[in-house]
Amino acid sequence: MSNITLIPAGFTLVKFDADQVRELIGQTMAEVGFPADVAVTIEVDEVLPHPLTASLVDIVDGEAKLWFTGGCFESPKRQTGLSVDHTRVELGSAFLRAKDRLSEGFVNAPRDEELDDRQRTIWDAYAEGRLVALGYPVRVQRRRYTFRLYGGFNDVADAAFARLWSGDALSWNDLSAMADELVAADTRPPRKKSLRKETLRSAPAA
Amino acid sequence: MRKQLPPEMLARDSRFVRTSIMDQVMDPRNAKMGERDLGSARLQPERPAAADRARNLMHGIFTGEIQALEGAGRTTFDFDDEQAPFALKLDMARQCWDESRHVEISVKLGDWMGTEIGEYSEATFLYEAACAPDPILRLCGVNRALEGLAIDVFNTMKEFGDLSGDPVLEFCEDWMLADEVTHVKMGSDWLRRLTADDPERRERALDFQRTVDKLFSLGGFRGESEDNPIQLARAFRSMAGFSTDEIDELAEIAAQAQLDAQAMVAGSS
Amino acid sequence: MSDPFKPRAAFAPWDRRELPGLFTVEESARRVGNYKWLEMRLFESLGGWVATVPELDVKLVLGRHCYHHAWHAELMDKRLPELREMNTDRLCEPANPEMAAFVEALREPEAPEHTIEKLVGIFRVLLPRKIAAYTYHMNATSRITDSPTQRSLGFMLQDEFEDWREGEMLLQSLIETPDDVERAARRQSELEQLILAAGGIAGPGTLGSETVTEGASV
Numbered sequence: 001m002s003n004i005t006l007i008p009a010g011f012t013l014v015k016f017d018a019d020q021v022r023e024l025i026g027q028t029m030a031e032v033g034f035p036a037d038v039a040v041t042i043e044v045d046e047v048l049p050h051p052l053t054a055s056l057v058d059i060v061d062g063e064a065k066l067w068f069t070g071g072c073f074e075s076p077k078r079q080t081g082l083s084v085d086h087t088r089v090e091l092g093s094a095f096l097r098a099k100d101r102l103s104e105g106f107v108n109a110p111r112d113e114e115l116d117d118r119q120r121t122i123w124d125a126y127a128e129g130r131l132v133a134l135g136y137p138v139r140v141q142r143r144r145y146t147f148r149l150y151g152g153f154n155d156v157a158d159a160a161f162a163r164l165w166s167g168d169a170l171s172w173n174d175l176s177a178m179a180d181e182l183v184a185a186d187t188r189p190p191r192k193k194s195l196r197k198e199t200l201r202s203a204p205a206a
Numbered sequence: 207m208r209k210q211l212p213p214e215m216l217a218r219d220s221r222f223v224r225t226s227i228m229d230q231v232m233d234p235r236n237a238k239m240g241e242r243d244l245g246s247a248r249l250q251p252e253r254p255a256a257a258d259r260a261r262n263l264m265h266g267i268f269t270g271e272i273q274a275l276e277g278a279g280r281t282t283f284d285f286d287d288e289q290a291p292f293a294l295k296l297d298m299a300r301q302c303w304d305e306s307r308h309v310e311i312s313v314k315l316g317d318w319m320g321t322e323i324g325e326y327s328e329a330t331f332l333y334e335a336a337c338a339p340d341p342i343l344r345l346c347g348v349n350r351a352l353e354g355l356a357i358d359v360f361n362t363m364k365e366f367g368d369l370s371g372d373p374v375l376e377f378c379e380d381w382m383l384a385d386e387v388t389h390v391k392m393g394s395d396w397l398r399r400l401t402a403d404d405p406e407r408r409e410r411a412l413d414f415q416r417t418v419d420k421l422f423s424l425g426g427f428r429g430e431s432e433d434n435p436i437q438l439a440r441a442f443r444s445m446a447g448f449s450t451d452e453i454d455e456l457a458e459i460a461a462q463a464q465l466d467a468q469a470m471v472a473g474s475s
Numbered sequence: 476m477s478d479p480f481k482p483r484a485a486f487a488p489w490d491r492r493e494l495p496g497l498f499t500v501e502e503s504a505r506r507v508g509n510y511k512w513l514e515m516r517l518f519e520s521l522g523g524w525v526a527t528v529p530e531l532d533v534k535l536v537l538g539r540h541c542y543h544h545a546w547h548a549e550l551m552d553k554r555l556p557e558l559r560e561m562n563t564d565r566l567c568e569p570a571n572p573e574m575a576a577f578v579e580a581l582r583e584p585e586a587p588e589h590t591i592e593k594l595v596g597i598f599r600v601l602l603p604r605k606i607a608a609y610t611y612h613m614n615a616t617s618r619i620t621d622s623p624t625q626r627s628l629g630f631m632l633q634d635e636f637e638d639w640r641e642g643e644m645l646l647q648s649l650i651e652t653p654d655d656v657e658r659a660a661r662r663q664s665e666l667e668q669l670i671l672a673a674g675g676i677a678g679p680g681t682l683g684s685e686t687v688t689e690g691a692s693v
Contacts, residue, residue: 013234047238051258070235071255076262076326077223079233117252142320146257153371188371200244200254207523207585217529217587275538276526282541283523287564292515292552299518299545302525306538309531323531333526 003039004029013046014070014080021073024084028091031134034099039063045201046070049079054200055090056112057097064098069200085137092136093127100127105171113199119179121150122164126175129165140165156185209284213330213337216276221324222269227331240468246432249362251370260366261319263435265326267359268312274356275305277336277348290341294400297392301349304385311378318374335418342400346411349393351418354443354456356386358428361439383442390446419459426464430457433464496617497683503621504558506612508566509677511551513578515567517601518544520582529587533594533645540642543634550627557623570678577669591649592662598642599659600666604676606635611682 004025010018025042034040041063048054048069056067072090075083100106100123109115115123125147128138144161151157160178164170218224249259278301281290290298313323335347360383367375401408422428428436438460443453486492498506521541528534555563569575581601584592609628616624650659675681 013238047235047242048244049233049235049239051255051262052244053255053258069255071258076265077324079225079229079327080235139320139322141317142261145261145318145320148372149251149257149260149370153373186371207520207527207582211523211526215527217527217534219529219531272531272534275534279522279525279538279541281522282545283519287515292548295515295519296545296549299522299542302522302538303542306535309535309538 005039005041007041007043008046011044011046011070014049014074014082016044016046016070016073016082020082020084021087024087025091028088029095032092032095032099032131034064034095035102038098038102040066040098042066042068044068044070044073048200050074050076052200053090055094056201057094057101058111059098059101064095064102066094066098067201068094089128089131089136089138092131092134093124096127096130097123100172105169105173107172109172109175113201116179117150118182119175121147122160122175122178122182125161125164126167126170129167132165151182152186152188154185154187157182207283210337210339211280211284213333216273216330216333218328219324221322223324223327225327225329227329230329247426247435248432248437249366249435251366256366256370257319259435260363261316261321262326263359263363264312264316264319265321267356267363268309268316268323269326269328270332270352270356270359271305271308271312273330273333273336274348274352275302275309277333277344277352278302278305280336281341281344281348285341291400294341294345294396297396301389301392304389308382308385311382315375315378331421335421338414340407340411342397342407342411343414345393345396345400346415347418349389350397350448351415351422353386353389353393354419354446354448355422355428355436357383357390357442357446358436358439360386361442362436365437387442387446390443390448394447416455416459419456420463423460423463426460426467429460429464431461431464434460492618494617494619496619496621497615498612498617498621500558503612503616503624504555504560504566506608506677507551507554507558507624508560508568509570509574510609511548511555511563512567512569513574513605513676514544514548514551516578516582517597518542518548520578521597523582524593527585527587528590528593530590530649533590533649536641536645540638543638547631547634550631554624554627569673570676570681571673573669573673574676574678577666577673580669581666591646591655591659594642594646594649595659595662596666598639598646599663600670601676602635602639602642604670604681606632606639608676608681609635612677615683 004022006018006022006025008018021044025040028034029036029040039062043066045068048071050071052069052071054069055072056065058065068090073082073087075081075086077083101109110119112120125143128136128143132138132140144158147161148157151160160182164178167174246253249263250256253259278298281298282295282302285295316323332352335352336344338344338347360379364376364379364383367373367377367379397408397411401411426434428434428438430438438453438457440453443456444450448456518541521537521544525534525537525541528537552563552567555566560566569578581596584596609632613625613628613632618625646659650656670676
């Protein structure tokens, strides 16, 4: 069993049962085949509610570092309550991406915070497509809409999504090439780029 | 069937879960959120969690449309022919059809965006504005305040659809926006007609509208700054019969609601 | 080239409308007043029920049909002054107290568990009665002198048929058990008794018989 650290050890602002979350973490890791000998730290920012959903996955010195907003695990139906289905899908997707990062094909992948929205949505679709095959309660249309939002509302993007959804053994180079393909097909005016990429993982205001 | 159906009696199937405004106000995360610099709250595709924010808003629109349908329906029933003129009831029946169509559109848009019916909790404060015992207060609360908010929300969603290149979202929101402008205009017309000889009643109705507008601006939900998820749609409001003074007043109400929210956060942290 | 000045009959050979009709102006107006009253009570009931039915599809259909009946009421309201009834409220009344009692009973269910009762009242009792009465009016009144009423009734009947079909389909999808069948039948029977006592939506003679005005035929 991996060395798993959950931060915080207990939740105070939301009604998540930390033991249940730990159990879901262990179960998900096993189901997606995440290597048991890799240490894992999972940080949940319980301040940020649904729909402020965001997650980051990186491998630092051989250790998997996963960060989630509390909104990722929260039930949109029951404020501050845990949604087991959402938690499983978010964890499953993150562990698959962490597993990707540990593999040869993703050694050249940028850190999560350096991925642009298009690259990130491609990787997320690839991960969730694999979760479907594992029987996770993934909603294809939910992911497809997010994919279109960042990848484009066009046939090229839809075809790319279909390839990802049934994809297996893809590498970062494959995903990166797909991002270039989507850029080329995207007829939307380029969005303004802010100097600093906005993220929900921010330090408290001064 | 009784006259005046209270909000707790709104009938829903088992998918729906209700939340109260107190649940939202008393959420312990609010104070901590206020301490964070989370960037602009404006709904835009490049903001973090844009898809989930849009889905959440879409479901809010969906439940809001159900309540608007129910509110208009109750106005056709709750008042006798003396309290509410025949033509007003006809307008409310027409609004029933429009809102029914908006629910249908919202369901389809929810499917398109990947949400499910009842996925998010439902607050009933929109319907609560439709429970006033005086029909003209109801018209002000529903047609001018609630439907006015709908103009702001649909315009925000239309812009989101436009910016993200989502042809379906932009198309649908534009159609719904056209209906909402009609509904607000309906409210403005009836306010003038029914209170032409009763300035006191008109003032009471406008006071009620201000209260509802303040409620809908709660916590800075709506306004004209980057901190407001929903932007005040001045041009469409003007088209719907709001005077510039009225829109300015609403902008002040919204700004004050935001200051109140910030003060509440500062006081509780 | 045809001669545009050649005399032609006022009625084309295929236009078989005749002057005779069973209704006087007053009788047509009385019925139109009854229809307006009933359409008003109906759209109010549907509007009121929207909030009380949990089934989403039913809720949306009631919202849509609410407007159909409001429009019917508006059509009848506009027709009344054309039938020499300048005070459109005067004839806007139930055909008789029994009809008022029927409508009172029709709109009585409120609880969210009573969707079947609500829909049976509308779609298995009232709408068939309306379709019958409007059809009778269309067929009985003069197709020439009262054609504005006929035209409005034609539009209304189009809605009634489509709404009836939609409502009946909703009911069939809601009736799932033998108990539901009993409920629906019981409700239908209760309301049929009441509308029978009223003699139909325009009172006795809704579908002809004794209230036909003597000598109205030309």
